[in-house]
Amino acid sequence: MKPAFIFGTRPEIIKLVPVIRAFEKRGLKPLLIHTGQHYDYEMSKVFLEELELRGINYHLEVGSGTQAYQTGIAMIKIEEVLMKEDPDVTLVQGDTNTVLAGALASVKLKIPVAHVEAGLRSFDRTMPEEINRILADHASEVLFAPTEEARKNLEREGIIEGVYVVGNTIVDAVFQNSEIAERKSKILEKFGLKPKEYAVLTAHRAENTDSAENLKKLVEIIESLPIPVVYPVHPRTEKRLKDLGLWERLKAKDHVILTKPLGYLDFLKLQKNAKIVLTDSGGIQEESIILSVPCLTLRYNTERPETIKAGGNVLVGLEKERVIHYVERLLNDEEFYSRMANAENPFGDGRSGERMVDILLSLYEKGELRVKSSRFI
Ligand code: UD1
Ligand code: UDP
Numbered sequence: 260m261k262p263a264f265i266f267g268t269r270p271e272i273i274k275l276v277p278v279i280r281a282f283e284k285r286g287l288k289p290l291l292i293h294t295g296q297h298y299d300y301e302m303s304k305v306f307l308e309e310l311e312l313r314g315i316n317y318h319l320e321v322g323s324g325t326q327a328y329q330t331g332i333a334m335i336k337i338e339e340v341l342m343k344e345d346p347d348v349t350l351v352q353g354d355t356n357t358v359l360a361g362a363l364a365s366v367k368l369k370i371p372v373a374h375v376e377a378g379l380r381s382f383d384r385t386m387p388e389e390i391n392r393i394l395a396d397h398a399s400e401v402l403f404a405p406t407e408e409a410r411k412n413l414e415r416e417g418i419i420e421g422v423y424v425v426g427n428t429i430v431d432a433v434f435q436n437s438e439i440a441e442r443k444s445k446i447l448e449k450f451g452l453k454p455k456e457y458a459v460l461t462a463h464r465a466e467n468t469d470s471a472e473n474l475k476k477l478v479e480i481i482e483s484l485p486i487p488v489v490y491p492v493h494p495r496t497e498k499r500l501k502d503l504g505l506w507e508r509l510k511a512k513d514h515v516i517l518t519k520p521l522g523y524l525d526f527l528k529l530q531k532n533a534k535i536v537l538t539d540s541g542g543i544q545e546e547s548i549i550l551s552v553p554c555l556t557l558r559y560n561t562e563r564p565e566t567i568k569a570g571g572n573v574l575v576g577l578e579k580e581r582v583i584h585y586v587e588r589l590l591n592d593e594e595f596y597s598r599m600a601n602a603e604n605p606f607g608d609g610r611s612g613e614r615m616v617d618i619l620l621s622l623y624e625k626g627e628l629r630v631k632s633s634r635f636i
Contacts, residue, residue, distance in 0.1 A: 260287060260623045263346035263370075265337060265361035267294030267321065270542045271352045272306040273523060277431035277612035278350060278375060279312065285616060288314075290344055294333045294357045295320040299494055305522040310436075326356065326387055333360035341368050348373055348619060348628055351395060352428075353541075354388035354562075362398040369630045373619060376427060377402035378409030378418075379541075379562040387465065392562070400630060401622065403615050405606055406565050420634050425614040426607020429545045434609035437527050437550070444528035450489060450516050454532040458486050458586070462557060463493035464539040467577065471503055476577040477557065478505045480537075482512055483583055486590065488537075489516045489529060535589050537575075537582070544572055545606055553599035555585050571602030 262282060266275050282289050293315045297303045307315070319336040321329060337360055341349070349365040351358040352375040362372045377396050381389050396402060396418060404410040405427035413422050447454065460481065467473050478500075481488060490509070492500070500506040509515050521529065527546070530536060536547045536554045544563045547554035548571035555575045566572035575582045589596050622628040 260348070260620065260628075261290065261344075261346045262287065262619065263290040263292060263341070263344060263349045265292045265294065265349055265351050265357065265365075267296030267319075267333070267357035268355050269297055269302050269306060269520075270540075271355065271357065272303065272310065272312065273432050273542065274428045275350065275352050275375065276310045276312055277428045277435065278352075278615055279612075281612040281616040284613075285620070289350075290317075290346055291315045292317045292337065292340055292361075293319065294337065294360070295322055296329065296333070296355060296357045298322055299520075301520040301522070302494065309523050321357075330356045330360045333357055334364045337361055337364040338368065341365060341370055346370060347623060348401070350375060352376055354379065354392040354395070356387070356391065358395050359391040362395040366398040366400075366630060371400035371628055371630050372398055373401035373403065373615070374399035375403045375615065376405055376409075377422070378404040378411075378413040380412045381560045381562040383560050385466075389562075400628070401619065403611075403618075405611070408565055418634065420631075423614075423618050425618070426609075426611035427545060428611045428615075429542055430549055430604065430606045430609040431612045432523075433527065433546055433549045436523060437531060440524040440527040441531070444524045446521065446525040446529050447532060450518075452487070452489070452532075455534045456487065457533060458484060458488045458535040458537060459529050459533040460488050460490045460537040461493065461543055462539045463496050464558065467539050467557060468493075468496045468499045473577055474499055474503060474505065476579065478509060480557075480577065480579050480582050481509060481515060483579055484514065484586060485583070486534065486586065487514045487516070489518065489533075491518050491521045491526065493520060535586060537586075547571065548602055549604045549606065551600045551602075553589055553596060555582060555589075557582070565605035566602075569602040569605050571599055573599075 317340050321333045348371050350373045351361040365372045402422045404424050410424050531550045536552050539557045544566050548566050554572040559576045
């Protein structure tokens with residue numbers, strides 16, 4: 260079987276490496292296609308190096324642009340590669356423009372798509388990611404849902420065939436890397452931090468960065484935090500903070516450590532030893548519960564409701580009073596803290612990648628890995 264992986268951003272690399280490794284364990288060498296949606300060293304190459312993902316077959320250098328431009332150029336370039344290579348299946352992960360472009364280009368060439376992390380829904384169609392998730396799921400033949408909730412979302416949209424609940428490969432990634440991170444990373448020493456005496460914050464969602472009003476609210480929250488905070492800034496947010504004159508304001512604060520985005524080993528170590536995580540990232544909401552660190556999500560909805568139900572995550576939005584209330588509570592109420600920290604990981608046992616490869620190989624052997632004319636027969 261000839262599998263092809265299509266990816267282009269930081270979280271896709273992190274979450275697909277475990278699946279690529281599982282194929283390699285079975286003696287298969289997948290085709291690797293990097294769209295170049297993320298291209299800075301800190302957003303892409305550092306992960307290829309740390310996770311030892313060598314031998315990318317195609318670098319498509321799509322780069323940044325508007326939604327349609329980025330998706331369109333990616334589709335054109337992916338189609339060219341797929342026509343030349345004719346893989347048996349393409350694998351995409353998550354909800355980025357790379358995923359939508361890969362899924363559409365592939366299914367239209369009648370190459371079946373396997374969607375890793377299928378069925379997530381924020382139920383907010385104003386997010387570009389929600390559109391990407393829905394369309395990618397409907398273009399896919401094999402849907403790897405991380406949880407039963409994700410499976411139910413697919414069922415609600417009429418997708419029943421080809422759905423497998425396999426857990427989330429973020430657990431594989433965390434299990435495979437957190438010990439290495441603990442040993443190798445010197446990030447706490449670099450920033451002069453002690454375990455459990457600081458918070459980590461990230462923010463890059465369009466709804467938080469594109470609106471000046473919301474970005475100002477975020478800055479006011481950071482300024483008011485009653486605990487040292489490390490903030491690795493996504494390039495999208497760095498540009499906006501600088502444009503709005505907010506970067507210097509944050510930099511001037513003694514309790515705020517602003518830094519470039521970090522490599523995976525440094526970020527995992529920082530997260531694992533943090534007292535609290537504040538974020539609008541999907542992957543970081545997942546990692547926090549796996550690493551037993553309470554997470555406050557700077558959004559009003561989440562496509563990871565399992566983390567909320569389990570008790571490890573609270574949607575705090577961007578209202579300063581609410582965010583600071585929860586931070587204070589976590590710092591002062593031991594019972595509340597320990598309840599959040601001890602929430603059970605809902606994303607599986609760290610063998611998701613292996614399971615996906617077993618399923619794909621078995622479908623392939625039975626001749627069932629193909630684009631079917633209807634889902635309903
Ligand atoms: C994308 C995904 C988002 C995911 C995130 C992971 C879409 C619609 N969004 O958002 O779901 O959570 O990746 O981090 O696909 N930039 C750089 N250097 C880079 C990459 C980006 O400077 O290497 C800047 C550019 O100004 C670019 C902006 O960041 O315009 C946004 O990048 P883009 O990849 O379009 O979206 P993300 O916000 O990264
Ligand atoms: N991450 C990282 N360095 C950073 C910030 C995040 O390695 O400075 C990792 C993080 O551990 C997680 C992933 O990047 O695995 C999340 O990516 P991001 O927040 O960009 O995207 P999302 O998950 O929201 O799509």
